[in-house]
Amino acid sequence: MENTVKILNEVIGKIKDYNKKYGINIDEFHNVLFVTSILLALLFIFYIIFILFAIFFKKSKTNKVVLLLGPCESGKTTFLFKLKTDKMCRTVPSMKENVAFVFLKNIKKSKYIQFVDFPGHPKLAFGIKKYLNITNVIVYMLDSSDRQSLKYVAENMLELFMNKAIVKRQIPIIIFCNKTDLCNSRPKKVIKEDLEREIEILKMSKYNSLEDDMNDETECFLGVNSEFFRFERAPIHVEICSASIKNNNVDEVIELIGKYY
Incomplete structure (x- = not known):
């Protein structure tokens, strides 16, 4: 403490010497020092606010992903390309995800939303x-129109319903029945009942294989054994819509997506 006081006295003494030698006004010096301190403090506060805003913006931005899932040839990449460019395209099955920011207008608040088109190949599902x-x-x-993929889709649905991360975060699922323009396409009500x-x-089958290991958590995912499965009883919210990307009839699915933004 004594050393600090001694140093301060030496600094004050030097300032007084400079004042005598060069005619520096001590009061003006104090005023400049005070104003400079205020400006530096404000600059530091603005810097902290900027950092916090950047962190918040980044977090809110990364939590607005629409995840496109489904079998190969279901139209995921075509849908994403249509949303992004308003054009149709011919696509081939992809082995890696396509990521794009899309500006959606047909929702309450027009905004950019990140879409991730995930490959439909079964071996990539873990990704x-x-x-x-x-x-x-x-x-x-x-x-x-594809009746052959019904069992595969049902298996996917059950896996999603039993996924702990999805159930914990209550991530809603929109089942998008595409290609209604085809003559052999089925109504969404029929698809819902078949699924x-x-x-x-x-x-x-899961109940029978897990009977010895059943617990409340598993029952929550699979539903009550005695009740026939209904999407209304699923552990997460499920909505079903039908559309045709080819006929540019996608307003319903865009409206449903907009509900969650």
């Missing part, structure tokens, strides 16, 4: 884990 913590809504696309029937079969 969705890295996106689940930043996903707002899952859009599961299927070909409404519920297939999921019920898979659910009972």
